[in-house]
Amino acid sequence: MQLATSCDKKADPAPVVVTPPPSTTTVAPAKSSAKSVLTFTFAALSPAINGTIDNTTRTISATVAAGTDVSKLVPTLTISDKATVSPAPGVAQDFSKAVTYTVTAEDGTTQAYGVSVVVPPAPVVTTKAIKSNSDLPDVLEDLGNGVDYLVTANISITGTRVVTVRPGVLIQFEGGSSGFTISSQAALKMIGTAAKPIILEGKVASAGSWQGILVRATNIENQWEYVTVRHAGGNSQNGGLSIGYFGDATRISLKNCTFNTNFGYGVLCNDDFYSGNCFTGFANNTFTGNTKSALKIRAAEMGSLDTPGKYADNGQKYIEVAKQGTLIDDITVKKIDVPYRVFATVRSNAKITINAGVTIEFTTDVGFDCRYDDKQGAIVANGTTAEPIRLIGYLPNIKGLWKGFLLENGSPETSFTNCIIDGAGSIISNPCSGGYKAALSFGANPCGNYPGRGIVSNCTISNSGGYAIVFKTGDPVTVSNNTYAGNASDNTFNYK
CATH class of the missing domain: 2.60.40.2340 (Immunoglobulin-like)
Structure with a gap:
């Protein structure tokens, strides 16, 4: 017997995908191990x-x-x-x-x-004492850190001796009469550098605590470069550096030097009788904190002062120009940061060129003279419209304060253009110029045949105590395009 069976074939069910929920656990980053x-x-x-x-x-x-x-x-x-x-x-x-x-x-x-x-050890102090002339070596060396030499007396350098100071040397002076005096044919040669200047200062850091340096020697080896002189001017020296005395023709070169905090002047030239220039060189010097002017000089040194120099930051805001013999060397007066102030009449047998922008102030009854026998004398004062030359009284707007310019010698080079001339004509310059008060007086005909010559143009002449300009009729004096104000007499006077 055969049994027969059957069943229906069905498809497998679809797989189910299960997605786990997102994790809520955060993994911490590794901590830094940097520890430097x-x-x-x-x-x-x-x-x-x-x-x-x-x-x-x-x-x-x-x-x-x-x-x-x-x-x-x-x-x-x-x-x-x-x-x-x-x-x-x-x-x-x-x-x-x-x-x-x-x-x-x-x-x-x-x-x-x-x-x-x-902490390094303190430097060894190597200061050497200079108490007398015999203590002064021929060469002063940089001995290391600190003060190299201490001077306690006035040390004389004389004869033909030349004392040399090396770069970087620091010399202190103790006592009001301490200092150096250089005379005869001797010299104090100090050549420093910008990096290693030579310093001369008071042990007490106040103006006048030591005398200063007095140079009365003609040796051209008196040369200073990058030298600082401060706290000097005691014992009646009245300045850091005093130059010359009674016709001894002292000469010195100063370049890149500094004179500060001195009692009196930074530098003073004292020789009333020497007609030459005390400076064989002068460039880029600085004067600050001196109780009087930066410099007291004569007319001969006016031509040495240079525009890069600094002269303003001192007790007196001008350069003092004092008495001297007749000027015999040509000079060019350059514009600087203070006026020149003239305290004594300057007589010139040389050409004085005054650059544009210069201010010269004159004190009572003084002026510039080129006498009839000063054959080489001339005044060349040519300013510009932008930078006129100011030739004025030291007190502003005072009529007839200073003498004026006496121009007797008839130099054809004499010229005044773009100048402001104020307050002159205080006194009669000279009977040879006609006997008139004037800011500008040309010629000396009353004393002989000395016709005036020159040019005056584009100038302003004011507050003369007499005339603005005096010259003889027919003399070759050219006067043009000038402005006049407040002169006591006529603007121009032509005498016969």
Whole structure:
């Protein structure tokens, strides 16, 4: 018997995909293990001192100036990001002994840095005393840090002796009469440099605490460069450097020198009788803080002062021009940062050229003279519209304060253009000029055949105590395009 069976075949059911829910667990990033000192500075010191960090040996070293108190120094540190340090930065520590700073990284690991601060020994004081002429060596050397020489008397350098001072030397002077006097054919030669100037100063840092330097010698080796003289002018010297005496023809060269905080003048030329220039060289000098003018000079030195020099920051805001013999060498007066103030009439047998922009002030009854027998004398004062030359009284707007210009010798070079001339004509210059008060007086015909010559154009002449311009009819004096105001007499006078 055969049995037959059957069943229906059905498809398998589709698989079910189950997606697990998102995880709510966050994996924390690894913590930083950085733990270095990046900078270490003593910022309160002047200048600030940066420590040297050695990350191999984990040490920090710093060297401070001699004499520094390291028992309470406050360091500034920068360290790795997310790290901390102990002791805390900005807190004073005693660095006379070893100090350890421990840097802790974010992950808790640590690194220690040992800090050492070195204080060098104070420099050895090598000051040599100069108490008498015999103590003064022929060559003064830079002996090291500090004061090299201390002078306690007035030291004389005379005969043909030449004393040389090397760059970088510092000389102090103690006592009101201490200083150097150079005379005869002797010389004090001081050539410093910008980096190593030579300094002469008072042990007491106040004006007049020592006498200063007196030069009365003709030796052309009296040369100073990059020399500073300060605190001098005591014992009636009245200045840092005093030059010349009674016709001794002293000469000296000053370049890149500084005269400051002296009692009286920075430099004074004292020789009323010597007609030549005291300066064999003069360039780029600075005068500050002197109680009187930067310089007291004569007309001969007016031509030495240069535009780069600094003369303004002193007690008297002008250059004092004093008496001297007849000027015999041509000069060019250059524009500087203060006026020239003339205290005695200047007689010239040489050409005086006055540059544009110059101001010359005149005190009572003084002026410039070129007499009829001063054959080489001439005044060439040619300003510009932008920079006129000012020839004025030392007190503004005073009629007839100063004498004026006496121009008897008839030089064809004499010329005044674009000048402001105010307050002249105080006294009769000379009977040979006609006997008239005037700002500008040409010719000397009453004393012989000395016709006036010159040019006056585009000038303003005011407040003369007499005439503005005087000359003889027919003389070759050209007067044109001038402005006149407040003159006591006529603007021009032509005598016969």
